[in-house]
Amino acid sequence: MNKSEQNQNLVEVQDLEVWFPVQKSFVDRLFSRQRRYVHAVDGISFCIRRGEVFGLAGESGSGKTTTGRAIVRLEEPTNGKIWFDGEEMGNLSGEQLRIKRQRMQVIFQDPYASLNPRMKIGDAIGHSLEIFKAATREEKRVRVMKIMERVGLTPTAPIYEKFPHQLSGGQRQRAVMARALVLNPDLVVADEPIAMADVSVRALLLQLMLDLKKEFDLTYLFITHDLATAKYICDRIAIMYLGLINELGDIEQVYKKPLHPYTQALLEAVPAPDPDARREAPMPKGEIPSAIDPPSGCRFHPRCPIAKQECEEVEPELRELKPGHEVACHFAEQFL
């Protein structure tokens, strides 16, 4: 990989695998059966460019959240490598990793669960400044107030003293954003950040995220199951199914002309708010199979309308069919 490429990409993921061991049952032990694993993420590669919003979408159990957690090392990868700003994360010692984490922050879905109920909002936002000894007490207050103002948590002084339960849902989500931004990170991993919000608040939070991105020069990894929302914020998107990426490309390319039958079904399934655009196309049968014993070959083949013999036997590689648009399907050419 040459220098310019390294500079362009803030995060690079190569052959990432995250497996979780399944607890052995008594019967398994009795027959000393092999330990089995949930293949949450099963070998994916992609990069996140500096300054973009990279979407990671898929149904529950597709591995999108695990991927996000592995990137900030909340999950130890089973295999594979992750580079952050040109540095391989696997080589870092605990202390080095801790320092590095200042530059990557996470926003979770549930702002109730991610704020300490007994900590004042201002202290919660400024907590990381203390942990990293990045500011003195007086500085902390000033910096927290400043960031609160930027995310629209105003009036700042009274809200600083409040506890999480005294805020509205939208305010709490803003507080979580403020906390993520107070250390001036490069990367924000946002895991379903607006899934809990009502439609009218959702648009507001999305706009806020985009404004903050511009102001703070951020790069987002936006993890979501909501493809309709992803359209408004993501620059590029990767669609995951059972621990693998099926399709990856610019958001417009993927949405306008999805090349993978799974992506097609997924986009088709999103209910459009328009009674004149009711879906006619049939849905693939069944549900996501277990990630303990994923299907052979292409993992989507048991549900795929165009599956052939080959799909059952050979696992399709992600290949670039159009500039910047990759797809893992043996027969995707017909959709070009």
Added chain:
Amino acid sequence: MRKEPLVSLRNLSVKYPTRAGVLQGVSDVNLDIYPGEILGLVGESGCGKSTLGRAIMRLIQSPGYISDGQIIFDGDDLMTFDREDMRRLRGQRISLIFQDPMTSLNPVQRVSDHIIEAITVHEGVVNKELLRERATLLVNQLGITTECLDNFPHQLSGGMRQRVMIGLALALKADLIIADEPTTSLDVIVEAQFLDLLKELQRVFGLTILLITHNIGVVAQIADRVAVMYAAKLAELADSTLLFKDPLHPYTQALLASVPNIRLVGDDLKIMSGSPPDLINAPLGCRFHPRCPQALERCVSDIPPFKEIRPGRFVACWLYDGNRD
């Protein structure tokens, strides 16, 4: 011509006394549900849509209570029913489906036991083999495999559990199904499968469904008519196509504009200003007036009536009063 409504709500109000004051859960709602239709009830969280659904079954939890109004179900005023009458009605004529079916299914009973019990309640059949056969037939119609019959609820996926819930309603031959956010915990593909099933069952069995949801896309996909609720009151009611094409109430307009539409390219989301009001101290006049871009002077003081301004089109807004249409 319209048939007689199956359910008519007249001036229905639900109140919850709290320490801070009386919270209005539902305020003066008039609504008809016709047999064989899917009526979508949409609104944001806290607008009272679930409370309305529960009020129809008189399942408002204490200290909340129905403070006013009538619930006419198939000619009878449910407010005059006693406990035992209500119990029978709930089991047999009205079915309720929740977001999380795990809370409604008995974790120690197999799927088959649930369905057989429902059939027995309705028909009193005792022949075990016949019952089993009926149950098998029923679940097959719902796309549930026969093996699933012998499973316990926790062994099924979310989509399958929701199908079982529908199966119970079918086994009881319920006249009305109240589905409260039935697809909210499902993934999009499973959700789409479930909506297809609902639509199909409505066609085949003529089911009447009150579909309560915050997901405007879901309503657009399958509802025949749509009611929009805001701050415990109905804002608008119309045929689905008309409501989406030509929303009348400023709240409906703002709501629809803020819904992401995956089929459009290059559009922007509109942001609605303000937030829903506190229902203990609801604004006087029209409850939407503090956020309404078109508010008139009288909106601040007078409550707009929920009126039929054109056949089948109801709206509670002063903009459409009298000759101003």
